[in-house]
Amino acid sequence: LRKAWKETRNEDIAARLIGHIRSAAVGDALKPLEERVDHALTRIKGENDWSSEQLSSLDRLAQALKEKVVLDDDVFKTG
Numbered sequence: 001l002r003k004a005w006k007e008t009r010n011e012d013i014a015a016r017l018i019g020h021i022r023s024a025a026v027g028d029a030l031k032p033l034e035e036r037v038d039h040a041l042t043r044i045k046g047e048n049d050w051s052s053e054q055l056s057s058l059d060r061l062a063q064a065l066k067e068k069v070v071l072d073d074d075v076f077k078t079g
Helices: 002-025 033-047 052-066 071-079
Strands: none
Touching: 002 033, 002 052, 033 052
16 A cells, blocks of 8 residues: 555656646747757746755656657656
8 A cells, every 4th residue: 555655646746747847838839849848947947946856857757758748657667
């Protein structure tokens, strides 16, 4: 039960981060996707005092968004 709870929480956290990055990038529709994601990531990184682990997760999620617009479970498993 603890393992299932932890996995659910990790997926929920990742989903929220992806939503946060995507919503921050929405306003720049005329720019290329990579540029919008980079801009959103810069903005998000400036909003909080993120730990190095959190920054690494944000970078991985941003890279995944650039490579694959639709993210599936495999993206989270492989990092």
